[in-house]
Amino acid sequence: MLRRHFFLCGLAIVFGSGAARADKPRVWRLGYLGSGSGTRSIPVLRKALQGLGYEEGKTLLLDIREAKGDYSVLPGLAKDLVAGRPDVVVAEATPAIAAAKEATASIPIVMCPATDPVGSGFIESFAHPGGNITGLANMYGDLTAKTLDFMHLVLPNAKKIAVLTSANPTHRSLFEVAKQGAKSIGIAAEQFAAPTPADLPAAFAAMKSAGCEAVYVLADPPRPLVPQLAQQLEMPAIYQVDTYVQLGGLMSYGPDVLDLFVKAASYVDKIFKGTSPADIPVEQPSTFHFKINLRTARALGLKVPETVLIQADQVIE
Template sequence: MKKVLTLLICGVLLMLTACGSGSEESGTEAKEVVKLGILQHVEHPSLDAAREGFIEALKEAGYEEGKNLEINYHNAQNDMNNNMTIANKLVAEESDLILAIATPSAQAVVQSTKDIPVLFTAITDPVGADLVESLEKPGGNVTGTSDTHPEAIKNTIDSINEFIPDAKKVGIIYNDGEPNSVVNVENAKKALEEIGLEAVETTVSTSSEVKQAAESLVGRADVFYIPKDNTVVSALESVITVANEKKIPTFVGESDSVKRGTFASYGFEYHDLGMTTGKMAVDIIEGKKPSEIPVGFPENLELVINKKAAEKEGITLTEEMMKDATVVGE
């Protein structure tokens, strides 16, 4: 009887141990709540798409808002002072990870913390903006993705020559207070010079100045080129209105702006760029250091043409022009 009792006790202990083990395993599978801070410089479709792609990548990896992910999103409304205030707030709230979207927001966050892991996306020149030490070895607590495909600007500028062969002068609107825009414009001017086109520049400080800037180029420019500039892109409809009224072909720095009503760009999907950044975030959450993750770039580059915009801007599309393009606005 004593032997039977001993066996029963052992059996109960084994069952309890098994239960405890199962509970421990499910506790491991249920990921701890991650506090994610997001600072976005301004709202427009490209930056929104990058943010959405980032969150989607986290969800695919098992991190979902309302379950094990707390998202604290802020829009700086194109204001540098707002960027610094929000960045300091996200740091004070002890975020586990901060995503900064666009250069001004990234600079503000990087200045605010050396301890919290920081990811950036939609950045033209991470090294020039003093966000990382190098693209291959970022160093410190920061890494992310750049939206500068090495061939994007050159290909878009070359397409001006191809699609609008009579064009001589290219009007460029940008905010010279945005470091990313200055870099993009310098690259565009270099590409224009190489094919014998003249750049006609006009600058803005706020989105409310964009329409007037576009109007000031009428009669001085044969086509418009809008770089990846947050101020101008956030008010892109103002440029489109002028382009449509005056039949001025409009080329842009990214394909989301083509979908909004401009004519053409060699671009990529910002949603995909955001997803790449989100996968980096998963690696960091699960133990990898930002300094160990090289800066990423867009992988796919394609010509995007808006058929409806071509009609409104007085461009006659041919099968040859569209054969290698993704056509939208049909």
């Protein structure tokens, strides 16, 4: 009887420990490859994943690599990130997406966001991505004409503007779109490149020397020095990326960039749960916001017409 008791206890311990192992939640590994600095985007992504039931340190491990505006380091960062064998990689902006694509053809990649995902070779189509990449697009190219119209309403006498570019591979085509858009409203546009954040002061000095009256800043993860230099040199600036307005930028028109990271979390969740990225359509934003910073306008000595203010979705006083 005693021997049978020990035998039954032993079975209970063996099967009990097996059940405990079976009930233990899976720990998912998420890689984040940033073209810029994720000061604003990463907390938003973290909160969105938490809302979907993932607990960092228990059911989620987040591995972060950031280029902080120096895109030349992205291939190495992507290689290091992929070596850790994450279950999914979130890639911020086109430079990081391109680096992640080169680093792996098997690990799912969530774009957040891409300017031209089809033209960049990331996906086959928006409805059927077809490979290991899916996620969000931003539509900045389609918004250029209206963005420049807003600038023209605030600066009706401007005859020449600068277009600020970086080493972002989409900027070549975006500049051509901006150049044609400016020409259609009687404004000349000249390109000024700042491949890295360290190149920004020289680029702004060149704009000023060239007689540019304003600057159109093409989409990139925010480089905080840009609005600072624009104010120092009294250069009104309009941005494709809306978060610049919170950093002291004058105006922006486009999607809510941080909201895209909330949506990126839902893509990660679907992939974790077994859906192939090839079968998840790429989403484009349907809502766009015009934002204006009146504090910056006053600092630049600009009078913003009431007809412009009533069109703004957000006015920072």
